[in-house]
Every structure is written in structure tokens, then in C-alpha cells.
Amino acid sequence: MxxxxxxxxxxxxxxxxxxxxxxxxxxxxxxxxxxxxxxxxxxxxxxxxxxxxxxxxxxxxxxxxxxxxxxxxxxxxxxLAVSPEVPVVAxxxxxxxxxxxxxxxxxxxxxxxxxxxxxxxxxxxxxxxxxxxxxxxxxxxxxxxxxxxxxxxxxxxxxxxxxxxxxxDFEPESYSEPWTAGRCGTCHRCVDACPTGALKPYSVDANKCVSYNTIERKEPIPEEVRVKMGNRFFGCDACQEVCPWNRRAVPHCDAAFRPNEWLRRMTREDWMRLDEATFQERFSDSPLLRPGLPHLQSILSGK
Ligand code: SF4
Ligand code: SF4
Structure with a gap:
């Protein structure tokens, strides 16, 4: 084949x-x-x-x-957030x-x-x-x-x-051609847009990256990162949002990734009032389930 x-x-x-x-x-x-x-x-x-x-x-x-x-x-x-009061999720x-x-x-x-x-x-x-x-x-x-x-x-x-x-161990009759040259040219937008300075060309320092700090970090987020996170509380798309190659991106219409309506609407206050049972019910198949509600609330409360 x-x-x-x-x-x-x-x-x-x-x-x-x-x-x-x-x-x-x-x-x-x-x-x-x-x-x-x-x-x-x-x-x-x-x-x-x-x-x-x-x-x-x-x-x-x-x-x-x-x-x-x-x-x-x-x-x-x-x-996707319906208002600026809604904390930002990747x-x-x-x-x-x-x-x-x-x-x-x-x-x-x-x-x-x-x-x-x-x-x-x-x-x-x-x-x-x-x-x-x-x-x-x-x-x-x-x-x-x-x-x-x-x-x-x-x-x-x-x-x-x-x-x-x-x-x-599938061996096709032919392979696709590798992509040999980048098309970033002299563009530097992603590096300039990184809110914490985590991104250098072709290298991310996870210690400073908002994605790592909000999703994976077990300890409290360092103050120097926290003050630059803005309204983000789960992940960060800054280095993608500015990329000119994403201007041509086409919104998906994939039922598997239909947006969770709660995520689009819940304000910081809604999140802080949320109890565990309701969280499990609303986010049962969401990537936010893994870090868990206490983790998300600690990020929103700045602790
Ligand atoms: S995800 Fe955000 S913080 Fe991390 S490298 Fe990209 S812009 Fe910087
Ligand atoms: S913003 Fe996009 S095109 Fe520009 S340097 Fe970054 S990855 Fe390359």
C-alpha cells in the first residue's frame, strides 16, 4: 500500500x-x-x-x-470564553x-x-x-x-x-517526503509574545512556562511566573495565537472536541464556589479532571 x-x-x-x-x-x-x-x-x-x-x-x-x-x-x-470574567483555558x-x-x-x-x-x-x-x-x-x-x-x-x-x-512493522510501498526547511523566516512573534520569557527560539524553559506551571507543577507557582500569567489558569496559547501560520487555521467541527459549556461560562467566583461532586459531574471527561479541583482553585486563589 x-x-x-x-x-x-x-x-x-x-x-x-x-x-x-x-x-x-x-x-x-x-x-x-x-x-x-x-x-x-x-x-x-x-x-x-x-x-x-x-x-x-x-x-x-x-x-x-x-x-x-x-x-x-x-x-x-x-x-471560547463568553466574557473577560471567565478565566482563560488553553x-x-x-x-x-x-x-x-x-x-x-x-x-x-x-x-x-x-x-x-x-x-x-x-x-x-x-x-x-x-x-x-x-x-x-x-x-x-x-x-x-x-x-x-x-x-x-x-x-x-x-x-x-x-x-x-x-x-x-507496516512497510508501505512508498513513504511521504520529509519537510526539510522551516518557514518561520525572520519572524520572532512567538518569542516576543511569551508572557514569562520561557520561550527562546526552539527551546522552552518549563520552569517559567505558564502551561507547565498551571497544568503539571505540584508546588505553588513561583511569584515571578504568577504575576505574568494574566487571567490564564490552565495552559497557555500565547506562542500559538500570534503565529501567522495560525491565521489560516480553520475551526474544527469535530464532535469529539465540542467545547464544554461550563468552561466557557464559569467565572473565577463560580470556580471558587464549586464543590467536588459538581466538578466531577461537569468535567468527567475533561483534561481539567486530572489536576483536580483543589489544584485549579489554588491557582485561581493565587496560593
Ligand atoms: S505556552 Fe505560554 S508561557 Fe509557555 S512558552 Fe508558550 S507563550 Fe511562553
Ligand atoms: S510565530 Fe510562528 S512563524 Fe513566527 S517564529 Fe514563531 S512559530 Fe515561527
């Missing part, structure tokens, strides 16, 4: 784009990750230092792996938790490969859930370039996309 046939099926399943790259040892990306970790920019994400060999070499994730099928899922939506978090939704489609795509190619194909699907250099695989699969904001930018869909991969 040619890679174009895989991509056509992926689009039929609801993915925005798809490409297929041959398996390779990502030595250079591994060295970059080592340097990033040595400089302490991973903050509390100790998991980034684990399984570095597996991250570099997909054959350690799936024995005999031959290809990496990479998919993009568009989650772009224009500003766009990806408005719908249901993307891990499950994207994985379901990846399993369907893999089932198609097995059906059409060989029922004995072996593979695994990953969505931000394993040591995989997803963005580099997306670049190698021809889905765009890695921008100064460190994100994968697709020339049509921009950067508001989830990257999902299938690592398997």
Missing part, C-alpha cells in the same frame, strides 16, 4: 492530515534532549529523562518496527480529553492497515503518552516544520493540532 492510501483513510476517519515516515534512530534529537535536560529546563517533568533510548529508537518500543504513521487532529477554535482543553479520542481513531487506522495489508502486523499507538519525538516524526512524515515556538506547524492547519503516531 502506498502512503497516500493510508493518508486518505486517515482523513476519512477524521484526521486533518497524515504521513508515513521510515523508522530511524533519532540521534540528533536525542542529543538535543540531553542538552535540554542538563540545563534543567524540564523542571519537575522527571519522566522526560526516562526511557531516552526508547524515545530515540522506536524499534525499542515495537520490535521489528519499520514505519511511523503520523496523524494530525485539528482542535483549533476561536476564543484551547486544547475545552473538549474531552484528547488522549482517548485520538487513540480511538488511531486504533481504527491501524485496524485498516491490518485488514488491507496483513493481519499479523504488530504495532502500538501513542498520543503524548510515551517516549516518542512526535513532532520530529511529524516533520519526517511531511506534515510541516518545527517552528520557533517548538511546535509542529502544518502549512494549512497551523499548530493547533494533536499529533498521534502508530509505530508498527
Amino acid at each position: 502506498r502512503w497516500e492510501e493510508v493518508a486518505a483513510e486517515a482523513v476519512a476517519l477524521g484526521f486533518a492530515a497524515c504521513g508515513v515516515a521510515p523508522v530511524a534512530d533519532l540521534r540528533k534529537e536525542g542529543e538535543r534532549l540531553d542538552a535540554w535536560l542538563e540545563s534543567g529546563k524540564e523542571a519537575g517533568m522527571a519522566y522526560m529523562a526516562r526511557n531516552r533510548e526508547k524515545r530515540r529508537n522506536p524499534e525499542l518500543l515495537v520490535e521489528g518496527a519499520r514505519s511511523v504513521v503520523v496523524t494530525l487532529t485539528n482542535y483549533y477554535a476561536p476564543a 484551547r486544547y482543553a475545552y473538549g474531552r480529553d484528547y488522549h482517548g479520542a485520538v487513540k480511538e481513531r488511531l486504533f481504527q487506522l491501524f485496524a485498516f492497515l491490518r485488514e488491507r495489508e496483513d493481519r499479523r502486523l504488530r504495532g502500538r499507538v501513542f498520543v503524548d503518552s510515551a517516549p516518542v519525538f512526535e513532532r520530529e516524526w511529524a516533520r519526517r512524515a511531511g506534515l510541516g516544520w518545527i517552528g520557533r515556538n517548538t511546535l509542529l506547524i502544518h502549512p494549512r492547519w497551523g499548530s493547533f493540532c494533536f499529533v498521534g503516531v502508530i509505530v508498527s
